[in-house]
Amino acid sequence: MTHKLELKNISLTYGKQQSLNDVTTVLESGKIYGLIGRNGAGKTSLLSLVASYRLPTLGTITFDGNELFEHPNHMKNIHFGYDRVYKDEAIENANKYLESVKLHRPHFDETYADQLISKFKIDVNKPLSKFSKGMVAAFHIMLGLANRTPVTIFDEVYLGLDAPTREMFYQELLKEHERNDRMFILSTHLVSEMEHLFDHILILHHGKLVADEDFETFTNRGVKLIGANEIVDEFTANKHILHEEKLGGTKATTIYGEFKEEDWRRAKLKDLEVSPISLQHLFTYLTKEEA
Numbered sequence: 001m002t003h004k005l006e007l008k009n010i011s012l013t014y015g016k017q018q019s020l021n022d023v024t025t026v027l028e029s030g031k032i033y034g035l036i037g038r039n040g041a042g043k044t045s046l047l048s049l050v051a052s053y054r055l056p057t058l059g060t061i062t063f064d065g066n067e068l069f070e071h072p073n074h075m076k077n078i079h080f081g082y083d084r085v086y087k088d089e090a091i092e093n094a095n096k097y098l099e100s101v102k103l104h105r106p107h108f109d110e111t112y113a114d115q116l117i118s119k120f121k122i123d124v125n126k127p128l129s130k131f132s133k134g135m136v137a138a139f140h141i142m143l144g145l146a147n148r149t150p151v152t153i154f155d156e157v158y159l160g161l162d163a164p165t166r167e168m169f170y171q172e173l174l175k176e177h178e179r180n181d182r183m184f185i186l187s188t189h190l191v192s193e194m195e196h197l198f199d200h201i202l203i204l205h206h207g208k209l210v211a212d213e214d215f216e217t218f219t220n221r222g223v224k225l226i227g228a229n230e231i232v233d234e235f236t237a238n239k240h241i242l243h244e245e246k247l248g249g250t251k252a253t254t255i256y257g258e259f260k261e262e263d264w265r266r267a268k269l270k271d272l273e274v275s276p277i278s279l280q281h282l283f284t285y286l287t288k289e290e291a
């Protein structure tokens, strides 16, 4: 079944601090969304609204057309995995914790959970308060994957994992994505490492959504041209210039915007070196602060 999550004109203010400013978007099943933004951009604020942890100051969030806050039964359809600390968790061990999870989460798949527990070597007989940072991260990943909710959010939970375990997570996520028509929303700073996972890119900057596009369309907007100064200038006139580097008579200019097939062909004929730029670079340039 296809589900739709719709955010309409969402703003969130904490006292005088505006953390989200008029965010509107529609998210659908079967896609992995990469939510990217610099520190303090508003990623966690946005995700905590989707998970109904708080109410927006303005705007509405609907799941399959129903306002989330007014339909608490929809909350079971959304899993919010965040960097939770269990230091004060009194429950005897992780196994006991899982027993209570199973009771309250109808989408939780026990068999899949057991597979993940052994794959990620999670010691479920240990108290959660005694887990290392990496073990907590693996535990969150197991919970989020095994809780087969239509919407699954991972808010930077993977940061505590070492690189090989993060790779295992990426592989497992892609397998699950192929098997089930779920919607995943992943917030991250590990842009270059995770970009191969994303079907769709959402970039938040100072609380505003500055990009909301499928991965390919978005990354095709970033182009770097290298060649003689005047030829590069001819091709980049009236374009949104993200970055420029000059070296004598040649320059490298990075632009953002539509660069058609025809433009690529013409640029090559004029001896320009043309290349796409990575999501990481595009993100960095688009969210650069003036010094």
Ligand SMILES: Nc1ncnc2c1ncn2[C@@H]1O[C@H](COP(=O)(O)OP(=O)(O)OP(=O)(O)O)[C@@H](O)[C@H]1O
Binding pocket: 014, 017, 018, 019, 037, 038, 039, 040, 041, 042, 043, 044, 045, 046
């Ligand atoms: N409980 C709060 N009270 C007041 N201000 C808050 C609160 N939570 C977040 N903010 C502010 O809202 C803005 C957005 O914060 P948020 O945590 O959503 O950003 P983020 O993109 O998740 O950042 P990071 O990548 O650093 O985790 C920041 O300016 C932050 O200081």
